[in-house]
Amino acid sequence: MRITVSAKLKLKHNAEQKSALDRITFAYRDALNFASKKAFELDKTSSAPKLHKAVYDDLRAQFGLGAQLACTVERQVAATFKIQWTKLKQNLKAREAGQTKRRYKGLDTAPKFVSRTLEYQYNRDYSWKKDGKVSIGTLKSRLVLGYEGYHKHLEYIQQGCETGSAKLYYQKSKKQYYLIVALNVELPDPHPTHHANVVGVDVGQRYHFVATDKDGKSLFEKGKAVGQQKDHFARIKKALQRKGTRSATRRLVALSGRERRFIADRNHTLAKKLLTRFPNAIFGLEDLTKIRERTERCSNPKASKKAKRVKRHQSQWSFAELQAMLAYKAPLFGSLAVRVDANYTSQACYKCGHVSRGNRPKAGLEFVCEACGHRGHADRVASVNIALRTLLVRQDWMSTGALSMRPDVSDVEASRPHSGCRSAQEVKAARLKRYTELRWNPDTSLRL
Ligand SMILES: [Zn+2]
Incomplete structure (x- = not known):
């Protein structure tokens, strides 16, 4: 029986290495937005080959991405457009059936990418090195970095278990990069x-x-302590919603993320x-x-x-x-x-x-x-x-x-x-x- 585990590895980077990672994650995000705009101009295409012809050279030259990452950008943008088209069609159907009056606006403008997360392919953009290190591609060169993680995950990596794609993810609050790796672990069949x-x-x-x-x-x-924490979140949320300013909305978004992670x-x-x-x-x-x-x-x-509190819990x-x-x-x-x-x-x-x-x-x-x-x-x-x-x-x-x-x-x-x-x-x-x-x-x- 094979199962896929995602291992979150904390990368040990110094300031210089971090800025190299910053550069590639920003370049990747800008490249996504560039390709998104182009796809929008090309009749909002969701075809990766069509997009490839239009943007590949620019992605390489203008953003300095390697061949592999440039293709990943194209695929990701094409997939995003595909999802938007599906939603638009569903919305049209729902409007015809009178289920909703709201028009879907997802394709009125080119989808914008905000997150700095980028996807790496194993053996092309990243690979394992001996003595517990990982080599990852950046714009100019490859970085060889140490990493920490859950001991079981580290064991799987050491045993040479099959590795899939990975995501390079930046946690703003900790100023820290993580590599989230898909590991295909082979386990004995259950009996x-x-x-x-x-x-x-x-x-x-x-x-x-x-x-x-x-x-x-x-x-x-017992669920009591958690109930109190949820009450705390609910109180802040209510206050922010009442305020209704732009900065309050921003804080609400951050809060909902924190609450989700807490759960x-x-x-x-x-x-x-x-x-x-x-x-x-x-x-x-x-x-x-x-x-x-x-x-x-x-x-x-x-x-x-x-009664409201009980229902909320x-x-x-x-x-x-x-x-x-x-x-x-x-x-x-x-x-x-x-x-x-x-x-x-x-x-x-x-x-x-x-x-x-x-x-x-x-x-x-x-x-x-x-x-x-x-x-x-x-x-x-x-x-x-x-x-x-x-x-x-x-x-x-x-x-x-x-x-x-x-x-x-x-x-x-x-x-x-x-x-x-x-x-x-x-x-x-x-x-x-x-x-x-x-x-x-x-x-x-x-x-x-
Ligand atoms: Zn009985």
Whole structure:
């Protein structure tokens, strides 16, 4: 199994080397804007060969770019125009259908490039050197620089793993260049016997996650401190929006970037915490495509301050991002992530199988089963249910040799004779039945 990892390497550059990097990143950005203007004049073309004829010589002579980088500029500009054309066409359709009145303005002027990020091709613009250094092309010569990074990523590079393209990226606040490199890492193919544990992960508001493994051991991650941080961001945002000046808008843009990075950073940490706590496991994640319905946004202007705060916390945490990071990192920790059906995970009793909204009195934090009286922490109950469904995925994997990313009842039913065609409703009912037959008991049923 091959996975792609992006390694962020901090380049060790002195002042002179930095100014060489400055020159090439600025030249690259100016070249993008030059080519964008030309493409605009050429009937807003999205054809890289057409653009190549028009700008290649200028890109080489006027901006001093190497052959490879000049071609990358052309491709990037052509791709940008293509995206704009697609958006324009979608907008036309939407206007004809009366879905919107707004005209798409993306192609009224030539798209402008602001970022100084440039793309390098491996072995052409950059390559690895011995003793932990990297050689990268600049306008005049090549720089050989040392770098720092996450120790696992450095190991992959040392082992000579296959390298893809890279991005040279400048972080203004730190006055520092980074090289973000795509590494194609070869890992052993997953096999059920390598994954001796199953973990159900319930993501939510009060707790960022509650994870429970096959032995019933749970890990709780509270969301409170983060809620306070989000409140802080919301307060500043509100003040800036009220001000409405140009500089306030600029600060708002910077703030939204900071907030996004804050969440991403936190999600990284949470994913790592789960993966180190439960090694060699199959992580069951809820299929969250319906999360919107569960965390409806409140737009009631008369709602109390507290109600608004609660809603804000609910709607803004990026669960999908946490799950994506977990799935992406899992193979590197000898684990893997699968999606399981999210229906009724918080309403099903894992002791007796009774499923009801009434199992959650006042939709509170406590789970009380109407049928058998079992009580528990509602988020933990959900994580146990997810663990059970994950176990089902593993069992199917063991018996069929194929790993389905979610247990699909229709597949199971199709393998049984005389099942015939079933409506979506019947399939749903069958799925529910299969889940409610699951019972959790550490001594008996949850065995691998
Ligand atoms: Zn029960």
